[in-house]
Amino acid sequence: MRLIDILTTASSNMFRSKLRTVLTILAIFIGAFTLTLTSGLGTGISSYIDKQVENLGAKDVMIIQAAGSNDGGPGGGGDPKAYDPAKKVSATAFGTTTTVLTNADVAKIKKVSGIKSVEPNLIITPDYIVGANGKKYQMSAGPYITGTNIDLASGSQLSNSASEHQALLPVEYVSVLGYSSNQAVVGQEVRIGVTDGTGKQHEIKTTLKGVQQKGLTNSGGMNTNSTLTSAIFKAQTIGLPPSAINSYQMLIAKFDGNSTEQQVTALKEALKKDGYEATTFVDQIGSFKQVINGIILALDAFAIIALLAASFGIINTLLMSVQERTKEIGLMKAMGMGGGRIFLLFSTEAVMLGFWGSLLGAGTAILAGQVINDVVSKNFLKDLVGLQLLSFPLTSIAAIIGLVMAIAFLAGTLPAYRAARQSPIDSLRYE
Amino acid sequence: MNAILETQALTKTYGKGGNLFTALQNVTLTVAKGESVAILGKSGSGKSTLMHLLALLDKPTSGIISVAGQDAGKLSGRNLNLLRNKTFGFVFQQFFLNANTSVLENVILPLKIAGVHSGERKRRGLEALRQVELEDKARNKASDLSGGQKQRVVIARALINQPQIIFADEPTGNLDSTTGQRIEDLIFSLNKDQGITLILVTHDEELARRCHRQIYIKDGAIYVPARPATRPPVHPDAPTDTQPPAPRVKPQPPATPTKRLVHL
Numbered sequence: 001m002r003l004i005d006i007l008t009t010a011s012s013n014m015f016r017s018k019l020r021t022v023l024t025i026l027a028i029f030i031g032a033f034t035l036t037l038t039s040g041l042g043t044g045i046s047s048y049i050d051k052q053v054e055n056l057g058a059k060d061v062m063i064i065q066a067a068g069s070n071d072g073g074p075g076g077g078g079d080p081k082a083y084d085p086a087k088k089v090s091a092t093a094f095g096t097t098t099t100v101l102t103n104a105d106v107a108k109i110k111k112v113s114g115i116k117s118v119e120p121n122l123i124i125t126p127d128y129i130v131g132a133n134g135k136k137y138q139m140s141a142g143p144y145i146t147g148t149n150i151d152l153a154s155g156s157q158l159s160n161s162a163s164e165h166q167a168l169l170p171v172e173y174v175s176v177l178g179y180s181s182n183q184a185v186v187g188q189e190v191r192i193g194v195t196d197g198t199g200k201q202h203e204i205k206t207t208l209k210g211v212q213q214k215g216l217t218n219s220g221g222m223n224t225n226s227t228l229t230s231a232i233f234k235a236q237t238i239g240l241p242p243s244a245i246n247s248y249q250m251l252i253a254k255f256d257g258n259s260t261e262q263q264v265t266a267l268k269e270a271l272k273k274d275g276y277e278a279t280t281f282v283d284q285i286g287s288f289k290q291v292i293n294g295i296i297l298a299l300d301a302f303a304i305i306a307l308l309a310a311s312f313g314i315i316n317t318l319l320m321s322v323q324e325r326t327k328e329i330g331l332m333k334a335m336g337m338g339g340g341r342i343f344l345l346f347s348t349e350a351v352m353l354g355f356w357g358s359l360l361g362a363g364t365a366i367l368a369g370q371v372i373n374d375v376v377s378k379n380f381l382k383d384l385v386g387l388q389l390l391s392f393p394l395t396s397i398a399a400i401i402g403l404v405m406a407i408a409f410l411a412g413t414l415p416a417y418r419a420a421r422q423s424p425i426d427s428l429r430y431e
Numbered sequence: 432m433n434a435i436l437e438t439q440a441l442t443k444t445y446g447k448g449g450n451l452f453t454a455l456q457n458v459t460l461t462v463a464k465g466e467s468v469a470i471l472g473k474s475g476s477g478k479s480t481l482m483h484l485l486a487l488l489d490k491p492t493s494g495i496i497s498v499a500g501q502d503a504g505k506l507s508g509r510n511l512n513l514l515r516n517k518t519f520g521f522v523f524q525q526f527f528l529n530a531n532t533s534v535l536e537n538v539i540l541p542l543k544i545a546g547v548h549s550g551e552r553k554r555r556g557l558e559a560l561r562q563v564e565l566e567d568k569a570r571n572k573a574s575d576l577s578g579g580q581k582q583r584v585v586i587a588r589a590l591i592n593q594p595q596i597i598f599a600d601e602p603t604g605n606l607d608s609t610t611g612q613r614i615e616d617l618i619f620s621l622n623k624d625q626g627i628t629l630i631l632v633t634h635d636e637e638l639a640r641r642c643h644r645q646i647y648i649k650d651g652a653i654y655v656p657a658r659p660a661t662r663p664p665v666h667p668d669a670p671t672d673t674q675p676p677a678p679r680v681k682p683q684p685p686a687t688p689t690k691r692l693v694h695l
Contacts, residue, residue, distance in 0.1 A: 001544050327527055330527075331540075335515065335516055335540060335544050336513060336545070
């Protein structure tokens with residue numbers, strides 16, 4: 001029997017007992033539907049995270065802290081530590097302490113081979129922002145890191161080499177500050193209020209370069225360029241002792257952006273030997289991604305269990321078919337059809353059940369996904385612009401259909417083997 | 432003599448030890464090309480077992496079967512399937528038609544198994560249906576046909592691969608006498624006009640008498656009935672040029688009138 005005949009025969013055999021076939025396909029459908037949705041969810045979230053990392057862009061940046069930071073100390077968890085005058089410690093808001101870094105550390109890290117530049121990550125704490133309508137609103141801010149690709153609603157990225165003060169306005173501030181649109185913000189001047197060490201307030205003017213979208217990596221505060229960051233930092237440290245000014249919780253180091261993963265790891269190791277802990281943005285996002293992947297994996301496992309249950313349906317359906325077609329199998333064998341071809345005929349039928357079930361399941365899941373995406377992006381996830389909760393790349397759909405077909409084939413082997421082994425006379429005699 | 436089927440000391444047993452059952456014992460026979468042979472016997476006599484062995488559907492416990500001089504026991508499974516597909520045609524009492532597919536689909540099944548292309552399959556299928564005068568039913572479902580029509584479809588299916596031997600197992604067993612007569616005529620015409628060797632398994636004496644030769648099976652062995660058979664003039668126009676060889680066994684059918692129609 002030629003392959004095309006096997007295919008057409010198996011296909012027409014499949015619909016001889018329509019109800020039974022439909023029910024079996026339905027069981028596979030449920031499994032494939034679930035698997036497609038969960039994998040779509042995984043792909044959607046992962047690609048969103050990847051996009052966020054892409055937004056960060058600065059793949060050549062690592063954040064450096066003193067090793068053993070956040071590991072307890074007075075007021076924190078862990079064992080009490082002996083006082084070390086060489087180690088400056090600062091308390092964090094969470095009651096733990098962190099070892100601070102100084103300009104000496106900056107100089108030391110600069111010498112580590114592979115590090116291109118090191119800058120302190122200045123923590124700036126503005127009080128408010130005043131815009132077009134003259135009302136003051138609380139505002140937090142963070143320094144912009146060169147190479148970062150912030151998701152913008154309007155305007156352009158900041159420049160750290162510019163001598164003017166530049167900032168990006170979070171999108172939710174646009175209307176409260178009295179601007180009519182995102183576009184209207186670009187090029188406008190706002191004032192930022194800062195309190196110095198003596199309790200005196202200063203106002204610093206800055207140009208708004210654009211409006212930034214909300215995202216996982218934009219924590220809600222405005223981004224400020226180096227010039228503005230320094231200005232704010234300078235204002236807020238007026239009246240503070242130099243030791244307080246010259247102490248940083250984090251340093252931002254640049255390395256070669258073309259480094260391989262091994263090179264980055266080696267660089268981290270080298271810094272670790274010097275007593276520093278370095279994390280790249282990819283590391284930070286990576287751990288978040290791991291959690292998501294774990295959840296998706298668990299969901300996938302449920303889908304696979306559904307598919308396994310469906311595979312017993314396939315076995316059952318085909319066993320009944322083999323039983324019903326005993327005479328037919330006997331006849332075909334008498335007419336010279338080999339056992340191998342009989343096996344192929346029945347396992348093809350199993351694979352076809354899997355194919356139709358998974359095709360319908362995946363197709364329906366994609367349609368359902370569009371609806372879910374639509375609903376979700378208009379409601380509780382509308383702040384996360386660009387998030388497609390469920391994403392269905394063609395390759396993963398093909399992989400799911402392939403997987404289901406493989407499961408169906410395995411399920412079909414037992415009935416197909418039985419059919420192949422039948423002796424023609426016994427089959428012809430069978431009543 | 433040109434033997435198409437030959438057996439030597441064919442024995443078939445089932446079971447083991449105390450449950451050993453001998454279905455067929457020491458059967459040696461020869462069937463010439465173009466001959467029609469009836470295998471007669473009561474049910475359980477072993478006649479069906481003999482047919483299954485001759486048709487290579489089953490393997491003998493001991494003994495040799497040769498098809499056209501080739502020892503079938505030495506053939507690989509693939510070649511055995513090929514031999515059955517190309518050489519044999521089967522006509523069964525219960526038809527074994529696939530009720531859900533068309534008449535044509537049923538007829539071309541052997542060609543499908545042989546891997547013949549669909550165009551040629553259709554052409555030859557219609558040709559075979561023409562031979563049994565059912566060309567107009569080609570598109571009908573097999574289940575819509577009458578018993579006689581079904582058996583004609585089965586005959587068309589048996590003919591389609593131009594077999595050298597047709598095995599017929601009680602071909603008229605499920606048919607009324609008029610229809611049965613027409614099927615008989617059709618089957619014997621294949622033997623007479625196309626020279627297809629016919630091996631007919633039956634317990635119908637009258638049907639068996641239309642064959643060139645009768646082989647009686649009783650308790651798994653060939654036996655020779657006490658009185659010589661009188662060949663009825665069923666074949667008044669029997670060809671004299673294809674004179675069959677002298678029968679090895681001279682069957683002696685009982686004098687009692689036999690039933691024409693046998694329902695199983």
